[in-house]
């Protein structure tokens with residue numbers, strides 16, 4: 195619900211479990227409160243105006259601006275910097291009106307959350323009387339989902355062009371407190387490992403300037419009470435629906451007021467806004483949880499599954515796949531692929547994914563990106579007969595593309611050497627021996643829509659892995675005039691989103707999985723088009739625990755690709771038991787990425803059993819509520835999580851141990867968020883326990899003689 199108290203000029207955004215208050219005070223929109231849900235009442239007298247006292251600074255430096263800009267001695271971080279026709283960036287935004295309406299408008303040209311008759315939106319317009327710049331802040335509140343969506347659009351109502359130098363789409367002040375921050379950091383093969391530290395004083399930021407959200411920092415940040423755990427404590431979190439460079443920041447001012455912000459990265463963004471034109475920001479997603487990190491993740495997961503992911507695959511059981519990348523790399527032909535697929539079909543897999551190497555003359559990663567034409571040396575009959583043979587085995591056919599890239603050794607590059615991002619007179623820096631197409635250009639977008647559509651129409655393809663294997667260097671479009679050069683990165687994103695929008699709407703039956711050297715672009719922007727992401731190129735079971743644990747902070751299991759691969763593992767050389775590799779992979783969209791035709795009889799039996807289990811549990815794994823139980827970054831030897839079905843009738847508890855320890859007391863795993871009085875029967879022993887006992891007494895973890903052992907316990911409500 196959204197309430198407006200006209201006399202007090204007070205806005206109250208009330209979700210199912212949170213409230214968010216703002217007030218217009220002397221024309222300035224100030225933030226009052228974000229936290230647990232309150233009844234609709236006037237709380238403004240509890241939050242007095244800035245005390246007037248003798249101070250070196252003006253009172254404006256103490257205001258909790260809803261949208262801080264450069265004005266009147268406001269010295270903290272600013273959400274918006276617009277250089278006006280006079281050359282300064284002072285902008286005194288004052289309340290000019292608001293509108294409350296049912297529903298939520300899609301954001302033009304950008305991905306955004308959608309509604310199904312369950313949303314209400316408030317738009318507040320602020321205006322600067324001198325420059326006539328106006329900013330409309332948009333807030334959407336859902337019924338049944340505890341995520342607040344925020345975005346803004348800037349309209350240049352003046353008579354001269356202005357330059358947007360910094361656009362942070364959401365900024366919010368938090369109550370004074372003793373806080374930690376938690377964020378997800380990493381690199382290629384080490385994505386999204388959680389890091390928790392004390393909230394630093396002053397300014398702190400995590401970011402990407404890479405032209406992609408990146409492996410290094412996920413666009414997600416949590417500020418939480420120092421004592422917060424998975425189950426308890428207040429947690430404030432932000433992410434956004436955008437896949438490009440970003441900045442997330444916190445600022446603890448000298449008078450101890452914390453604030454946090456999210457937006458595009460100001461170092462790699464400007465926008466030239468002509469008189470009369472409008473600029474639209476990406477959309478931020480804000481979550482407040484009064485019940486710890488699991489409470490935060492439950493809110494993100496439910497929302498991302500139902501209001502970010504869309505299309506026929508949103509709720510459909512995700513196919514168990516076999517992918518040939520780690521099995522063959524570039525060295526395959528039709529016969530080899532079919533030998534893997536045949537064994538996959540016998541094991542119970544449902545989809546075969548042909549990875550990199552099927553097009554151009556791509557025997558290595560040094561050529562052919564852009565030439566989306568089948569390599570007849572490897573697949574003499576082309577894609578159609580391969581698809582038919584896979585379908586005859588009972589398998590769907592999936593294919594890999596890396597559409598945004600161009601190899602210097604490609605027919606496309608020879609024909610269009612200026613289609614890549616570059617700077618005239620400078621080296622075109624290669625990474626993985628490839629360059630990046632200028633997705634901001636319409637002719638490049640149209641080429642890709644056409645080339646990809648032709649491939650997808652040429653065979654019965656029902657899955658696409660959409661890869662993106664390098665970041666931007668000299669990331670500028672050669673067709674933009676100099677005052678617009680720094681728009682290149684954002685224009686790239688708008689172009690990419692147009693291509694994704696057209697292709698995914700044109701092929702609605704195709705399941706798309708995004709990838710970027712593994713999880714280098716795991717964000718809500720991509721998830722609007724593709725309900726799955728390849729979580730990491732690291733398939734080592736032990737490393738995956740930290741990666742999937744961190745990823746689960748924001749993203750539900752149904753968005754994470756997780757595959758069983760060979761040992762010694764190709765990324766770490768570690769040897770882990772086959773069952774544990776399966777037990778880790780069932781924490782996401784389960785698949786195999788190894789040469790199944792070479793699997794021993796013993797492992798084949800285990801693979802068959804794992805596939806059977808995944809099929810039995812798929813609904814609870816993909817649509818249930820996921821809770822983290824034992825934190826592998828805190829416990830020196832264990833990791834555990836659980837899935838509880840939507841109707842709370844099925845519970846799956848997964849426990850992973852690192853190494854055998856002699857002569858220790860058995861550890862216990864305590865379940866979470868169960869209905870206390872319900873009784874659950876443990877499938878393997880038949881014993882029944884109350885939800886209360888499972889949460890408070892916990893289950894003993896068996897003693898074992900195997901390093902990297904693991905257990906999956908199944909319970910059913912009786």
Ligand code: GLA
Nearest residue numbers: 519549550709710711712731
């Ligand atoms: C990236 C992906 C891998 C694989 C290769 C192919 O690294 O993350 O899964 O598809 O590209 O080149």
